[in-house]
Amino acid sequence: MGMTSFPMEAFFLAVGKGTRFCIYHPPSARSNLGLAAVFVPPFAEEMNKCRHVVAQAARRLSGLGIGVLLIDLLGCGDSSGSLEDATWQHWRDDITLGTQWLRDRGHERLMLWGMRAGALLAMDMAVTVPEVYERCLLWQPVLSGETCLVQFLRLSIGSDILSGNKAGVSIKGMRAQLERGEILEIAGYRLTQALAADIAAMTLERFSPPCPVHWLEVVTEDGSGPSPGASRVVQSWRAAGVEVRLITARGDAFWSVASAEELVQCPALVDATAHEAESWT
Amino acid sequence: MTTLDSVKAIIGDVLQLGPRQDILTAETPLLGNMPELDSMAVVALIATIEEKFGILIDDDEVDASTFATLGTLTAFVEQKLQTA
Numbered sequence A: 001m002g003m004t005s006f007p008m009e010a011f012f013l014a015v016g017k018g019t020r021f022c023i024y025h026p027p028s029a030r031s032n033l034g035l036a037a038v039f040v041p042p043f044a045e046e047m048n049k050c051r052h053v054v055a056q057a058a059r060r061l062s063g064l065g066i067g068v069l070l071i072d073l074l075g076c077g078d079s080s081g082s083l084e085d086a087t088w089q090h091w092r093d094d095i096t097l098g099t100q101w102l103r104d105r106g107h108e109r110l111m112l113w114g115m116r117a118g119a120l121l122a123m124d125m126a127v128t129v130p131e132v133y134e135r136c137l138l139w140q141p142v143l144s145g146e147t148c149l150v151q152f153l154r155l156s157i158g159s160d161i162l163s164g165n166k167a168g169v170s171i172k173g174m175r176a177q178l179e180r181g182e183i184l185e186i187a188g189y190r191l192t193q194a195l196a197a198d199i200a201a202m203t204l205e206r207f208s209p210p211c212p213v214h215w216l217e218v219v220t221e222d223g224s225g226p227s228p229g230a231s232r233v234v235q236s237w238r239a240a241g242v243e244v245r246l247i248t249a250r251g252d253a254f255w256s257v258a259s260a261e262e263l264v265q266c267p268a269l270v271d272a273t274a275h276e277a278e279s280w281t
Numbered sequence B: 001m002t003t004l005d006s007v008k009a010i011i012g013d014v015l016q017l018g019p020r021q022d023i024l025t026a027e028t029p030l031l032g033n034m035p036e037l038d039s040m041a042v043v044a045l046i047a048t049i050e051e052k053f054g055i056l057i058d059d060d061e062v063d064a065s066t067f068a069t070l071g072t073l074t075a076f077v078e079q080k081l082q083t084a
Helices: A045-063 A088-104 A117-128 A145-154 A158-162 A171-179 A193-200 A228-239 A267-277 B003-014 B018-023 B039-053 B070-083
Strands: A009-015 A018-025 A035-040 A066-071 A109-115 A136-139 A184-186 A189-191 A213-219 A244-250
Touching: A009 A088, A018 A045, A018 A088, A035 A045, A035 A088, A035 A117, A045 A066, A045 A267, A066 A088, A088 A109, A088 A117, A088 A193, A109 A117, A117 A136, A117 A145, A136 A267, A145 A171, A145 A184, A145 A193, A145 B039, A171 A184, A171 A193, A213 A228, A213 A267, A228 A244, A228 B039, A244 A267, B003 B018, B003 B039, B003 B070, B039 B070
Parallel strands: A035 A066, A035 A109, A109 A136, A136 A213, A213 A244
Antiparallel strands: A009 A018, A018 A066, A184 A189
């Protein structure tokens, strides 16, 4: 990695009456491959835990001649709207919008880079428009939208989870509230049944990718293999003929909302990503 | 890696036990014994187990007894894997 920094561009894309906040890391002028990635972000607060590591990797990819567009989805980050306005379809439309923006900038080759729940959205897009994206990079993908939703709801239960009687808040109770049309406020995010149901319906396994996939998983110890859950999905994709590279990188769970307050670095994941990208010529 | 080793590694990781992780056995008490295992750590531990094993844990399936020892937690995970 040289000391050259490439000028990134931050801007708002207009969508109907709203805007989406974007950051574009253009490819370095010397080695432009025509390739660019749309980053599909994690859900809710996890995104804020990840921005710094994502930005580091985006700069590395830029240095390798690959453009990266980071887009805040409707109701997330600095984009307009509230989470209660968002549906899965809106987010798909946002990824399409970002993809079109990259095309307009002259990128002829496009790929998706999904992280956590963003990996579910990325694979959904890759399967829906298989002619558009030539490969997918997945960072610590969420295997099941159902688990993702339950973990989000669990944030408001905390210690009560061990309190035996569960008289207070429960996951079941919260889901019943959602089904009655109530909006739940969790960690500052207003969650609707429409979005919760969309997320819960997603599983990674059911999307059989139409393009090569690079799956990067963070493990805490050198030499420890990928998790059983990841291995299972990768095995089923390979059985269906998909080209999947499952790579582990040593580091801590920097995306975890339940862990320490401060931001955690993960240099091995950034390095492993750059290493994978060297073959994307 | 056995399920017990996997669960041990997850505990060591979430609670950041470092080398202390190596002395954990099935009989090692967890809840009430490890100061690191506070309420948010329990939530993080459940989330990590779910993700590493690809299982979903309902909140009425777990209580304090699940987290009594490394052995009870491992038995719970094994039973979940069998019914998954």
